[in-house]
Amino acid sequence: MNKRILLAAAAALALPLPVLAQTAAPDPAALRDAALKDDVAWDITEGLTTEVGQRLAATEAEARAREWGAKKLKALGFQNVRIETFKMPLWVRGEEQAEVLGGSAQKLVIAALGNSGSTGPKGVEGEIVYFPTMADLQMAPEGSLKGKIAFVSHSMTATQDGSQYGAFGAARRSGPSTAASKGAIAILIRSIGTDYHRNPHTGVTNWPKDMKPIAAAALSVPDAEQLERLLKRGPVRMKLLITPEFKGEAESGNVIGEVPGSDPAAGIVVVGGHLDSWDLGTGAIDDASGVAITTAAAKRIMDAGQPRR
Structure with a gap:
């Protein structure tokens, strides 16, 4: 994976959106430049693919990925971090x-x-x-x-x-x-x-x-x-x-972290990516880097001051 490309994508997503406008919005160029200098997205991608590796949905490996993700979100300062589980069909190679x-x-x-x-x-x-x-x-x-x-x-x-x-x-x-x-x-x-x-x-x-x-x-x-x-x-x-085999229903889940806004009546913005991957690789692009980029962008917004939403 090209680290420069990953950082550039994180920088682009870190630019403030109208729905995240603050009373005194930070300078977009400053947010972009700061995002290009940090390694948050890279560290998430490298950590998830190395410490967990492949994580086929509804398997034990994906459960470990959820625990890894919740721990990471807490360490980054997100609030109300939690795992919400659900059942889905399990297929194994x-x-x-x-x-x-x-x-x-x-x-x-x-x-x-x-x-x-x-x-x-x-x-x-x-x-x-x-x-x-x-x-x-x-x-x-x-x-x-x-x-x-x-x-x-x-x-x-x-x-x-x-x-x-x-x-x-x-x-x-x-x-x-x-x-x-x-x-x-x-x-x-x-x-x-x-x-x-x-x-x-x-x-x-x-x-x-x-x-x-x-x-x-x-x-x-x-x-x-x-x-x-x-x-x-x-x-x-x-x-x-x-x-391959169909193994019936098994447990999967979502890892959720929040950046509380200043105006509860303004609505909620939901951004996500899929934490699981196919079993033949570590899923660096599909979709560890997607999860990492959006997480890094959310942290960049959070660190810039409380958003409205």
């Missing part, structure tokens, strides 16, 4: 293997998508049916994927502002349910991202209420392109072993 069969036999790197179904302990085998885009998958006839494994590329291209993530993320969010509705026994998608490394990108997928989830996984970008090249040479058959 299992084995993840993908293998091309036949004359070009080779292993490919995958990561199950959040809420993926399971192949069962013996795995599944099937012919790969390739769809260059989500639109191609959506146009596939009903029942045409029975007994087969869908592969959707829907290749994302790089943009400086990351704006394509939302549009190309449809392959992850709804691709699996679309493939299942057409009879597929499993689905592979190209990772939603543009980095050329063999670290597949996980993320959640969604299922209609009464649909049984099928196994759904992302290939790393190089592995997805390898599979495309193989398909240009002829039919491809693969074996997948993907064994």
Whole structure:
């Protein structure tokens, strides 16, 4: 992570907003310059990702993250710090293997998508049916994927502002349910991202209420392109072993800290980020840095004097 970028973001968020106007508002430039000189956001990000690490929602690791967060907010001077728990579905990762069969036999790197179904302990085998885009998958006839494994590329291209993530993320969010509705026994998608490394990108997928989830996984970008090249040479058959589990309801929660305003009738401003992360990394960007930046900005406002809201 680039520390300079993180500090710049914290500085931008630290500028006073109209809803936080005070009787004698501090100079915006002074707040910005002070934010660029402190390490509050960096320390939160580094501490959370180092001392807790990965923190999948509703697991023991996320519970530790909540305790860590409450302690940190108290140390920074926030008031009425507390943890409010709630129940949510718990999904946990299992084995993840993908293998091309036949004359070009080779292993490919995958990561199950959040809420993926399971192949069962013996795995599944099937012919790969390739769809260059989500639109191609959506146009596939009903029942045409029975007994087969869908592969959707829907290749994302790089943009400086990351704006394509939302549009190309449809392959992850709804691709699996679309493939299942057409009879597929499993689905592979190209990772939603543009980095050329063999670290597949996980993320959640969604299922209609009464649909049984099928196994759904992302290939790393190089592995997805390898599979495309193989398909240009002829039919491809693969074996997948993907064994996540749905564990029922488990406890998650919110960590809350307050900066009391001077005018209770003026309303409340709520700013938040998600404390949990996926289990395959420490979640430095998604979303430790987001939590850290907003916390550092709130502390900067708090230290400048009591806001109205």
